[in-house]
Amino acid sequence: KQEVTQIPAALSVPEGENLVLNCSFTDSAIYNLQWFRQDPGKGLTSLLLIQSSQREQTSGRLNASLDKSSGRSTLYIAASQPGDSATYLCAVLNEKLTFGTGTRLTIIP
Amino acid sequence: EAGVTQFPSHSVIEKGQTVTLRCDPISGHDNLYWYRRVMGKEIKFLLHFVKESKQDESGMPNNRFLAERTGGTYSTLKVQPAELEDSGVYFCASSPLTGLDTEAFFGQGTRLTVV
Numbered sequence: 001k002q003e004v005t006q007i008p009a010a011l012s013v014p015e016g017e018n019l020v021l022n023c024s025f026t027d028s029a030i031y032n033l034q035w036f037r038q039d040p041g042k043g044l045t046s047l048l049l050i051q052s053s054q055r056e057q058t059s060g061r062l063n064a065s066l067d068k069s070s071g072r073s074t075l076y077i078a079a080s081q082p083g084d085s086a087t088y089l090c091a092v093l094n095e096k097l098t099f100g101t102g103t104r105l106t107i108i109p
Numbered sequence: 110e111a112g113v114t115q116f117p118s119h120s121v122i123e124k125g126q127t128v129t130l131r132c133d134p135i136s137g138h139d140n141l142y143w144y145r146r147v148m149g150k151e152i153k154f155l156l157h158f159v160k161e162s163k164q165d166e167s168g169m170p171n172n173r174f175l176a177e178r179t180g181g182t183y184s185t186l187k188v189q190p191a192e193l194e195d196s197g198v199y200f201c202a203s204s205p206l207t208g209l210d211t212e213a214f215f216g217q218g219t220r221l222t223v224v
Contacts, residue, residue, distance in 0.1 A: 004151075032211075034212065034213065036215070041220075042218075043115075043200065043216055043218045044215035044218075045215075046212060046215070049212045091152075093213075095165065096142070097154065097202070097213055099152040100151060101150070101151040
């Protein structure tokens with residue numbers, strides 16, 4: 001059974017700092033990994049999708065890496081802004097998408 | 110192109126009542142998924158449709174939950190009778206049937222509160 005863990009559960013950093021969110025999964029036989037963002041009371045917004053054959057994906061200030069063999073992914077956010085405050089979720093796909101519990105990020109102005 | 114649409118966005122019902130949630134996937138997406146997030150827990154898989162067929166319903170919590178996808182288009186998730194522990198946010202997602210390594214697109218979710 002796939003299990004996905006995200007560390008830390010919550011993180012507060014001053015505006016402008018770079019930060020890293022971590023995701024680990026137990027079954028490395030995945031097809032892809034997605035990072036999502038969820039704002040309070042809102043749905044899930046897909047940020048980045050990394051295929052199993054890829055090592056990283058970049059979108060603007062976001063960079064996600066994937067080390068499938070070790071069951072790890074990181075989401076790097078550069079030059080953080082208050083608008084980045086949200087809950088960040090990673091999800092891995094084998095037979096179905098399995099989500100982590102998320103990291104609640106707060107950027108302090 | 111319209112995204113995944115869910116309604117209602119919020120529903121408050123009394124214990125014992127029935128509620129039906131609806132999901133309209135992105136047009137042409139054969140895969141449709143239902144997920145649920147209860148307070149303080151991770152988002153959990155409920156079931157997966159491929160077109161109108163249930164591919165995997167291993168996540169359905171009990172027989173008070175019934176999902177349908179008649180005609181392979183929109184899907185409904187009925188809870189009857191609702192219990193307090195059913196409160197949470199119900200998400201729907203869809204993806205194309207072009208292989209397993211495709212991106213899932215999520216709706217905004219339906220927040221269900223059972224009182």
